[in-house]
Amino acid sequence: MPWRIEDIDLTRIDRQHARANEDLMLLLCASSFIESGSDIYTSNLSAFFNGDPEVSEWLNTEWEIEELQHGRALKTYIQYVWPEFDWDLAFQNFIDEYSKTCSFEEFEKTRALEMVARCVVETGTATLYRAIGECANEPVLKEITANIRSDEVRHYKHFFRYFKKYNQMEGHGRFAVLGALLRRVMEIKNEDSEIALRHVFAVRYPERVRDAAYNRELTARVNKLVRRNLSADMCVKMLLKPLDIPAKIQPGVHYPLAKITQHVFFR
Numbered sequence: 001m002p003w004r005i006e007d008i009d010l011t012r013i014d015r016q017h018a019r020a021n022e023d024l025m026l027l028l029c030a031s032s033f034i035e036s037g038s039d040i041y042t043s044n045l046s047a048f049f050n051g052d053p054e055v056s057e058w059l060n061t062e063w064e065i066e067e068l069q070h071g072r073a074l075k076t077y078i079q080y081v082w083p084e085f086d087w088d089l090a091f092q093n094f095i096d097e098y099s100k101t102c103s104f105e106e107f108e109k110t111r112a113l114e115m116v117a118r119c120v121v122e123t124g125t126a127t128l129y130r131a132i133g134e135c136a137n138e139p140v141l142k143e144i145t146a147n148i149r150s151d152e153v154r155h156y157k158h159f160f161r162y163f164k165k166y167n168q169m170e171g172h173g174r175f176a177v178l179g180a181l182l183r184r185v186m187e188i189k190n191e192d193s194e195i196a197l198r199h200v201f202a203v204r205y206p207e208r209v210r211d212a213a214y215n216r217e218l219t220a221r222v223n224k225l226v227r228r229n230l231s232a233d234m235c236v237k238m239l240l241k242p243l244d245i246p247a248k249i250q251p252g253v254h255y256p257l258a259k260i261t262q263h264v265f266f267r
Contacts, residue, residue, distance in 0.1 A: 036071030
């Protein structure tokens with residue numbers, strides 16, 4: 001692996017300073033849950049791409065290991081800053097619900113289009129960790145999120161290369177690719193982050209667990225924190241790549257797509 005959480009000196013963290021940004025800590029918890037559930041997706045993806053040893057080997061020997069380290073790194077940071085937060089309990093509650101959404105029914109119908117969907121996921125995570133790094137003012141967290149973001153961009157490049165490989169055989173046009181992109185963008189918003197945040201809130205604020213209005217307010221605050229630092233340009237460039245739009249047309253679609261991205265990813 002390019003980096004290891006064990007090699008980062010957590011004693012450099014100013015706990016009091018790090019704890020001051022409660023909303024950021026909530027976001028880190030939610031992100032750590034999703035990353036720590038990567039083994040479920042790896043198993044499903046490996047089965048979906050069964051028969052392609054190149055893809056299966058990369059998923060199992062690189063992608064899964066690095067994604068799980070992301071979750072472990074964030075968990076380690078959270079437990080250092082928030083030792084009173086029962087991460088294991090909250091994660092178990094999360095995974096019990098989240099695992100039910102990770103099924104073959106959620107996959108695209110073809111391998112090329114599923115690789116497009118994976119490009120969307122890596123775009124979202126790379127953009128997210130860039131935003132966290134921008135709003136964080138604690139050096140160790142900046143280092144961790146920079147490492148994770150670098151991994152996610154590299155993963156995106158792998159999935160994009162595999163998309164091109166499969167699409168040479170399947171021959172999907174731009175409308176089919178766009179459909180896969182949009183479907184996955186909406187799934188990211190509607191499922192992953194909402195489930196994760198709900199279980200973070202339930203353990204952090206057990207007395208407000210049934211207060212739907214309070215939970216909506218917390219979610220809005222967390223999303224606003226990210227949105228203020230969201231690089232829509234970076235996100236759109238990564239999303240546009242599988243569409244293979246001619247260079248002369250790209251400027252005309254970039255601005256509206258940037259606005260749509262800001263609204264959909266962190267509204």
